[in-house]
Amino acid sequence: MSSTPVGTPSGSPADQPSGHAHGEGGPAPRWRLIGPGLVVAATGVGAADLVATLVAGSRYGYALLWTAVVGVLLKIVLVEGAGRYSLLTGRTIFQGWSSLGRWTHWYFGPYIVVWGFVYGAAAMAGTGLPLHALFPAVSVTWWGIASGLVGAALVLLGRYGLFEKVCSALVLFMFVTMVGAAVLAVPNIPDMVTGLVPTIPDGSLVYVLGLAGGVGGTITLAAYGYWLREKGWATPRYLRVMRLDNVTAYVVTGIFVIATLIVGAELLYSAGIAVSSGDQGLLDLGDVIKERYGTAAGTVFLVGFWAAAMSSLIGVWNGVSLMFADFVGHVRAERAERAGEADVDPDAPAYRLGGRWYRLYVLWLTVPPMAMLFLGKPVYLILAYGVLGAVFMPFLAVTLLWLLNTHRVPAGARNGWLSNAGLAICAALFGVLALNQLADLLL
Numbered sequence: 001m002s003s004t005p006v007g008t009p010s011g012s013p014a015d016q017p018s019g020h021a022h023g024e025g026g027p028a029p030r031w032r033l034i035g036p037g038l039v040v041a042a043t044g045v046g047a048a049d050l051v052a053t054l055v056a057g058s059r060y061g062y063a064l065l066w067t068a069v070v071g072v073l074l075k076i077v078l079v080e081g082a083g084r085y086s087l088l089t090g091r092t093i094f095q096g097w098s099s100l101g102r103w104t105h106w107y108f109g110p111y112i113v114v115w116g117f118v119y120g121a122a123a124m125a126g127t128g129l130p131l132h133a134l135f136p137a138v139s140v141t142w143w144g145i146a147s148g149l150v151g152a153a154l155v156l157l158g159r160y161g162l163f164e165k166v167c168s169a170l171v172l173f174m175f176v177t178m179v180g181a182a183v184l185a186v187p188n189i190p191d192m193v194t195g196l197v198p199t200i201p202d203g204s205l206v207y208v209l210g211l212a213g214g215v216g217g218t219i220t221l222a223a224y225g226y227w228l229r230e231k232g233w234a235t236p237r238y239l240r241v242m243r244l245d246n247v248t249a250y251v252v253t254g255i256f257v258i259a260t261l262i263v264g265a266e267l268l269y270s271a272g273i274a275v276s277s278g279d280q281g282l283l284d285l286g287d288v289i290k291e292r293y294g295t296a297a298g299t300v301f302l303v304g305f306w307a308a309a310m311s312s313l314i315g316v317w318n319g320v321s322l323m324f325a326d327f328v329g330h331v332r333a334e335r336a337e338r339a340g341e342a343d344v345d346p347d348a349p350a351y352r353l354g355g356r357w358y359r360l361y362v363l364w365l366t367v368p369p370m371a372m373l374f375l376g377k378p379v380y381l382i383l384a385y386g387v388l389g390a391v392f393m394p395f396l397a398v399t400l401l402w403l404l405n406t407h408r409v410p411a412g413a414r415n416g417w418l419s420n421a422g423l424a425i426c427a428a429l430f431g432v433l434a435l436n437q438l439a440d441l442l443l
Helices: 036-044 047-060 065-089 093-099 103-134 140-156 160-185 189-195 205-214 219-231 236-269 280-293 295-338 356-366 370-375 379-390 392-403 417-442
Strands: none
Touching: 036 065, 036 160, 036 219, 036 236, 036 295, 047 205, 047 236, 047 280, 065 093, 065 189, 065 205, 065 219, 065 236, 065 392, 065 417, 093 103, 093 219, 093 295, 093 392, 103 140, 103 280, 103 295, 103 356, 103 370, 103 392, 140 160, 140 295, 140 356, 140 370, 160 219, 160 236, 160 280, 160 295, 205 417, 219 236, 219 295, 219 392, 236 280, 280 295, 295 356, 392 417
16 A cells, blocks of 8 residues: 555655654754744633633632643643654544544534634634724624634645744734733732632632633644644654643743733722623723723733734634644545555545645635624524534543553553543543533533
């Protein structure tokens, strides 16, 4: 059987020796802190996560600060597992799932189609809100559509380097904006230290679970391995740089989330100000900042809000489109193998940045969801999205436990007790979150 994968043309990561070291004679790893880890961490922190953290800070002050630290540690464990599997095996995460049985196809296929449609509308609306607040002459809908088209144009270019630079610039701006707002708020250091002691105030359990498990946790965690390949980090010799990249990125994200909690605690909790649920809550905070620190500070905050929403949008447009392309290419390769066609290797990565299925999914994220911005949100589609999405993070944690403790990775590189404990905690926490969300949806 040929080793040429279906859908993997020349120029794909597997054919780029300059970036992918496949032996002792390969080029040395590029030790750079900003890389795929920052992209995946920033993509997972969207406007809804910021509102959830603000609301937690506005209701409980610093009492839940410890959950932000726990959340960072959990994401480091999950993303490290996804990256380690990719580097140790040379396979994508979807190939790993596929090795566990075809049931993963039946889960992942409907999930990525329905999730993409609904997320596309939510992401565009999230970018439209701050732009409308800055430039009211244009509606949220049209600003959202413009952001979606700009994001699609960027990722359709098929150039990972450009995508990473733009995403990193957006991350830098949103980080500086929120940390700056936290500094303006003058955090209470003794209260912050007290907040690092685990406590669960009355009525706060949902917020504890949400902050520890939800902030920064989306399907894009599983896209990390694809971004590693696009970066040129594709073999076990990149394990150390991958881990450094991952930890650095989530430390940055943790500081960002803590800064958001500080803003909620100091500007909202201390003044008894409530913010709205959903992305509107960030606009409420922008108004508070304008009143306290002036119009310029409020404007900078709104631009930072847009940067956070836009980084999530382009991250999903790129990373999840790679996953979809891999899914379709892999399923097609399996069918071709069963049909006895030659030159097919179902065990080879079947995606391509900028390829046909990649482009199709980018358009799926961008064009059909525009109708939802005009027509509202179909109830049954939202329910399906919620049901499928609620069980994705437990699915990721459980399958990583499965993959990293079996013959699917080299024996000497399988999970130790610490990695297994971390993934088990992730599976349990996300399982409780899933049950809670399903109960809210169905009861």
